[in-house]
Each structure stands twice: as structure tokens, then as C-alpha cells.
Amino acid sequence: MAVLVIADNDNAHLRDGTNKTVTAALKLSGDVDVLVLGKGAQAVADAAAKIAGVRKVLLAESDALGHGIAEAQADAVLALAGGYDAILVPATAGGKNFAPRIAAKLDVAPISDIVEVVSADTFVRPIYAGNALETVQSSDAKKVITVRPTAFAAAGEGGSAAVESVSGADAAKTRFVSEEMVKSDRPELAAAKIVVSGGRAMGSAEEFQAVIEPLADKLGAAVGASRAAVDAGYAPNDYQVGQTGKVVAPALYIAVGISGAIQHLAGMKDSKVIVAINKDADAPIFQVADYGLVADYKSAVPDLMSALTAAGK
């Protein structure tokens, strides 16, 4: 059987979700190809060619693909689907946007957000905000699967696959107008080793920036936020961690002024070590935290900054 992995990328960089999806793909088959969808994305394809275990890299380019237009992405994949038994897509916002289209066109049931490959047709996926794990067996001949990157280790480097161009695709009824991307030199939230997240307690965007961001920068961490903080405009939407935002599993997750609603926990409870700073000793976040500090963040975060400096960080 052959497997096609669709690369997660922004036209310039290959994102680490791709390497993790390759790991899931290699559990299904030794014949794993990677398809890069984008525009001016040769560097992405070259990076994908270096992933260990990849047989071949395909590069499809067009304006619509460069903007991540789902109709074009699905069509580009469908043009190649005949040669594969399974199509694996990283379960990012971008991947979730087009993978179900491919499944619908192939008349197969998509299998969303898998966290484990049990066998070639059986997979485990979280449901109900991660409060249950469902093991499903698919009877479809061809499988369309989205893969939760945090559940798989990243495939390493060392490959030297050939890169081949394939035809791009366009979208007739959808036009890109504009985008507003968050610019940041911090590590990518989904792949960071340390994440510092702020909640509603921050009270304003200025406070969020004054408290959460310096702590993150001191630790070389990515910044996350609760839905309440994003809804209130303290942080951009891209920072939302949770059931309906990003799922993260860093080595260290620090939640500041976040209560620990089930929807938030769904996005971070697989972190290796969880730290909670909250002034309410009964906040549910403490039920999952390895280290809890019951304190007002207004004093606790500056204290933490000094303690880190004292420890040579």
C-alpha cells in the first residue's frame, strides 16, 4: 500500500506537523510520498525531501494553492489520489479545512484527528473534547485521515527523496482577498517546547503583553491564550489553545490566570509538565497541574522572572 502525506507549510517553511504525520504514515506503509501544495514552495519541497523514510516528494503550485484555498487543495490531491491507499493530512486549521472535501469527493468517511494507528484500518481519535477516545475501524478501500501532530514523534532528517512537479489547481468560485498574519519571532505554538498561556485574568491586551510575553521570551517559549482572553481581544485568535483552537503538548505548559475549563484542558492536557498560577486554590486547572502556585499573577509572574534570573535563565 502507498500513502500520500500532505505537507503543512506556509510556502516558505515546512512545518513540523509534516514530520509527525510522516511518522503516522510510516506505521501504515513503507511507501510514503509527500505532496507540497503552495506557490513558490520549492524550498518546502526540498526540506520535505530530507525527511527520513520519504520515498518521493511531489510539488503542486498555483496562486490558489499558495493561499490555501480548500477547493484547489482538494482538487490537486484528488488528481493524485488514484495512486494511493491512504491520504494523511496534519490536523491543523488548514488541514481540517480541505481534508473532508477530499473524503466527500472519494465517497469515503474521513477519520479526523487520529492520535494512534492501531492497524492499517483501525485508528484511535479523541471525541467529546478529549474526554473519550474512540477506536474506529474503517471499511473504506481508500482512507482520508487527519493526524493530530502532537500525538506522534517527528520523523527525523536523513532522507534524500527526489522532488517532482505535478499539476496545480485553481478555484473558480473562491477568491483570496487579504490576510492578516500575526508576526512573531517566537517559536510556533504547536511545536514549541515551552508554552506560556494567559487567560481572562489579564484584563487587557496591554496587560497580556506586559505579563505573558516577557515571561515567554525569557523562557524561549511560544505564547498561548484561553478562549476568554482571545474573545476579549487580549490576544490574537491564532493563540487560542483548546478543543476548538490549537492542541499543544510541550514539555512545559504554564497557565497564568486560566481557570481550566474542559475546552481549554482538551488543548493542553497532554503536556509533559503543567504549571498553573491562579489566585483561586479551587480552580479546576490545579486538578491537572503538576505544580500549582496559588497566588496573584501580578506578584507571582514578576517573582518568577526574578527567580529565573537568579537561576541563570
Place this chain on the structure above:
Amino acid sequence: MKVLVPVKRVIDYNVKARVKADQTGVDLANVKMSMNPFCEIAVEEAVRLKEKGVATEVVIVSIGPAQAQETIRTALAMGGDRGILITSDADLEPLAVAKLLKAVVAEEQPGLVLMGKQAIDGDNNAVGQMLSALLDWPQATFASAVEIAGSTAKVTREVDGGLQTLDVDLPAVITADLRLNEPRYASLPNIMKAKKKEIAQKTVADYGVDVAPRLTVVKVTEPAKRSAGIKVESAADLVSKLTTAGVL
């Protein structure tokens, strides 16, 4: 323009789902059920389009058990005009739901389908994209702003890295994200009025589409529990614990 809004009855978002001891699924007996929060946002947006004079009629459709009638009533109390209930004894997969919705679209001929991006039980985040593919209509998912201008919709979407704005030709499928709007509470008079609104009663068989499952649930289990750790006394104590744990 007619707007079709598919809504799903799910476990209330405040209730923590519990796995059944026999591992066949999640225990939904005597559990509070509500409209999926993302569907509520879609209903609100459709009603606002009607209030702005953009939409002429808001049709609510739900596929589910007989009790999904209550979910439709809630949407009608928020301002939907009429409902369609398609009863199904079996749990349907996203592909089957999308095929049924395609058949409803063929009958109703809406200019726009507005729906939730994700149901909080199945968490598939799939039906909208699949419906759009089956219809060959454009899609704009994870919407945080929708503006209809003539025969196009300008949709701002929550994407990896920030926001993206697309123009899609109508008819189209748009799926709602959390920040599209804040759904209203239905007023008592509107709840009373909704009781008189029409809900067409259908069954899956009426549509003649293949809803056979493609997936078998082998088992449903509880994830590994995380136990509460310890409380530290000070920031300095925390730093020394984290250093020992090797995560700094």
C-alpha cells in the same frame, strides 16, 4: 435569499462526558443536551442576515432522534422561520449527514448554507466541507465575519497564523467559528411564538440516500487520567522544581 442552517443536538458543553463501563460509547442517559454551540452561532448569524434584509427566510434542519425537535424549536425561538426534522435511529457519520443535507439543499434551493464548524461531541469538523464538496459550491470555513454583497460573500476566516479574507460566489457553505457573534437568548414571547412555527417531519428513508456506516466503533475508552500534582510555596520553589524536572 433563503438561508439553510443545519443544527445538531449534542451533550451540553458544560457537562463532562463519561465513558460507559462496557466501552460502547459515551453515557448520554439523563445528561443535559443542548444545541451545539457552533450551530447556535450559525443560527444567530442567519437571523441577523434576515434582520438586515439580506436573508428572506431562515430554514432550520436537524438530523437526529425525535428530541432534536427541541433543538429546532430553540433555533426557531431565536428567529428561524421554519424547521425540518429528519429522524434517524442510528448515529450518522459526517458523510451520511452531508449527503442528507445535500438532498435538503436540492429541495429547498437556499442561496447560503450557514452551519457550525464543529460539533462538540464528534469533534469531526467535517460536515460543512463535505457538503460544499458534494454540492460543488465554494466553502468558507471557520468564519469570524460574514458580509453579503450581491452574489458574493466576503468571509473573514480564523486560519493558522491569523486571519484570512475570501470572496466566495453564492450559493456557498459557510461554517461559523466562535467569534462570529454572540448568540442571543430567546425571549419568552419568542419561545411562545416558536411553538406555532412549522416543523416538517421527515425520516432518513424519505431522501433515498445511502447512509450506511463506513466506520465501526471498536471501543470507546477513557483517556489516561492526569493526577493533580503538588502546590509550591513560591516562585523560587517552582523554578527549582522545574529545574529538577529538566524542563527549563
